[in-house]
Amino acid sequence: MSPHKPIKTSTMVGGVSLAVACLFAWVMVVGLMSDMNGGDLAGTAMARAFTAFWAFGLYALLTALALLAAFGGDMPDSGRIALAIAVPVSGAAVAAAFNLLRQPELPPGLWPLVIPAGMPPLLVLYCLWGLTPLRGIVPPNFALISVCAGTGLLCVALAPMQAVRTQRDDAVAAIDADWEAKFLATPDDAPIEQWRMFLHCGAYKVEDAARLMITSLEGPQGNLQVWLDSALRFGMHPVQKRVAIFGARRLPNRIADAVEWFKYNNDDWGRVEARYYWKSLLPEFDIEVTPAICASGMGWIDRMLASIQRGAQAGQVIDPTFGGEQSSVLVVLTWLARGGCDADARVTKAEGMLHSSGTLGSATVLATLAALHRK
Secondary structure: OOOOOOOOOHHHHHHHHHHHHHHHHHHHHHHHOOOOOOOOHHHHHHEEEEHHHHHHHHHHHHHHHHHHHHOOOOOOHHHHHHHHHHHHHHHHHHHHHHHHHHOOOOOOOOOEEEEEHHHHHHHHHHHHHOHHHHHHHHHHHHHHHHHHHHHHHHHHHHHHHHHHHHHHHHHHHHHHHHHHHHHHHHHOOOOHHHHHOOOOOOHHHHHHHHHHHHHHHHHHHHOHHHHHHHOOOOOOOHHHHHHHHHHHHHOOOOOHHHHOOOOOOHHHOOOOOHHHHHHHHHHHHHHHHHHHHHHHHHHHHHHHHHHHHHHHHHHHHHOOOOOOHHOOOHHHHHHHHHHHOOOOHHHHHHHHHHHOOOOOOOOOHHHHOOOOOOO
């Protein structure tokens, strides 16, 4: 390839224009990545989204510039291959730096900023080299080695930064696990002062659970829904689940709450998770199975079995555990039957639905249902 291949003026002007646009977007990205703290949760989310928008725009412009330089400029084939590799690699590296910079207060601090600060300018300069008279001043090998070495060194520099963050996260996870184990090992009848020691331990899940535990010890609070929400706050984490059970057991009106719960259809629940998880916690809430519970609970079972049957007729597969999105019918039915409710008719109906559907893996469930029949 001739070292002085002629380049169209329009191509050169277009390349310089794209380079200027890239450098403007680059300034915005570096500035925004240096501080993505929006003050509150909503502001921080908006700041991060705005930063991601500009980063995407930067790499869209950079991709266009690289394509123009590769096909309209004057560079060796090795340079085109280098651009094809370097642009996506640098984009991935900037994305990794973005994730690290979301928490600049943690190690390695603001050091990841060197990735977005260094990589895009190197690629822009190499593209300009292939589109402008710079190619007649800077030797091709020097230009190629410079962009490859610079991009490679910055990628390598990212590795120890990731390692530092991972090491820090592992250390925090170990500390959190230790506090969680101590919290779970503390007996329910421990004095309130013993629970206060968890309020400033640094493990936020334990701190949250300790506040709820102290609130309950100071006097029964809320209703079953309040304590269920506390269990779901961190995805049914053992610490929150333990507090939810403790708080619910201290409610004098928990039987009345459960009776009301059974009157709801699934669509009446505000939180999707609550539709399923509360039923699995009922046996642990120490709720006496009274005639009112039996009547309300069996009414709910009837509605759920009818809903599952309609779904099966429409072609939906019956969950062999009657769990998950099929509303944990087996859990509730087992609890009510073992609590003394007359569940024979519902057990028979559930057995018939499983037999007729031929659902694989239902043998264990059928055995559980068979044991619920009154002798």
